[in-house]
Amino acid sequence: MPTLFVNASQIVTCAGPARARRGAEMRDMQVLSDGAVVVDAGKVIATGPQADLARQYPNASQIDCARGVLTPGLVDSHTHGIFGKPRHAEQELRASGVGYMEIAKQGGGIHGSVRDLRSRSEDELFHLALGRIRRLAAHGTTTLELKSGYGLSLEDELKSLRVIRRLAAASPLRIIATFLGAHEIPLEFRATPRTRDEYVALIVNEMIPRVAAESLATFADIFCEPGVYTLAESRHILTAARGAGLGIKLHADELEPGGGAELAAELGATSADHLAAVSDGGIKALAGAGTVATLLPGTMMFLGRTKQAPARAFIDAGAAVALATDFNPGTSPTVNFPLMLTLAVSQLHLSVAEAVTAATVNGAAALGLAHETGQIAPGMSADLALFDIGDIRELPYWYGDHRCARSWVRGIACHDPGADGNFTLLQPASAI
DSSP: OOEEEEOOSEEEOOOSOSSOOOGGGGGOOOEESSEEEEEETTEEEEEEEHHHHHHHOTTOEEEEOTTOEEEEOEEEOOBOOOOSSOOHHHHHHHHTTOOHHHHHHTTOTHHHHHHHHHTSOHHHHHHHHHHHHHHHHHTTEEEEEEEOOSOOSHHHHHHHHHHHHHHHHHSSSEEEEEEEEESSOOGGGOSSHHHHHHHHHHIIIIIHHHHHHTTOOSEEEEEEOTTSBOHHHHHHHHHHHHHTTOEEEEEESSSSOOSHHHHHHHHTOSEEEEOTTOOHHHHHHHHHHTOEEEEOHHHHHHTTOSOOOOHHHHHHTTOOEEEOOOBBTTTBOOOOHHHHHHHHHHTSOOOHHHHHHHHTHHHHHTTTOTTTSSSOSTTSBOOEEEESOSSTTHHHHSTTOOOEEEEEETTEEOBOTTSSSSBOOSSOGGGO
């Protein structure tokens, strides 16, 4: 039986081409007043005036949106949710003037999370992550990318990816796995250039083939940054990943300009992420290649950086911009995606329409899913978020507030405080 979503103050459809929206296209988010949405078998089958659809589907069950705003479910295309303990001590170190790279050199940062994750079982990591994705879903996220990258050994990277596979089976969220064995050079391989080369060879010759053979990831990613992975190493690893059938993404030009954006364009990466230190040439290259520029304003804010990614320059160049939380234990410990929209408007100087497009359609494009989710239109997956606001402009306005009332993925209730608990499990966690 179809389901009719009624009584919304606004329905933000973002309807349009099933691809990334570039440049000026990002300003058109398509808003319906007095509208309704019809869902059947997990798909949107119609949108339009509420009175018309109520007549066309007289036997449909109804969901009352209670004058809230219905949007496409938010697509968080960059997170690191598979980790053990938080790294709160580092925040205080940064406040005293210790930099990100200096913390890493002292064995903190990513290396601290690596030591911790290696000590934990798959079951423990699964249950820790399950609680986190519940909180992500509670803020309106319905599609979620999760990366490995805190294992940095063959078995610990595979362990992390198996946790992601279990989460995808247990929860209604659409979860996309990304292999990030090239998150750092592990400390045990840092002694000499030769041992560094041995770790790169381990990624290329052992990790990537196992990840591909076990179908554990959709994408491979790398931290291409001065002081981490060089352009030559990044090209080598990503070329191997693409040859194994994985899509490719890059952490690029986060802290210093290093040519990561240009490399992403050269290789035809699905997305290049961070980009706070991107060059003018990198902006032009990404716009020309069609690679999505995924911006992570929460990270720069949490690190205390005054310079954010040049979102307006990307849009003016005709690039597609996406937003994501970069949820991780060290530099962006937030599950609040609407807060990223606040930062997009106040810090990146996007319009509300551009920010919403970046969080939905373009987030989906950054995961190769623009044909499936990110907009409310016939044929698209019924991934919806209902916010307790009367106007979409309130979503970034009430910064830090929790305004998501309910959400659905493929028409299945995901976040629903009125139901038994507030997060649907597709099957008991103990059975996964």
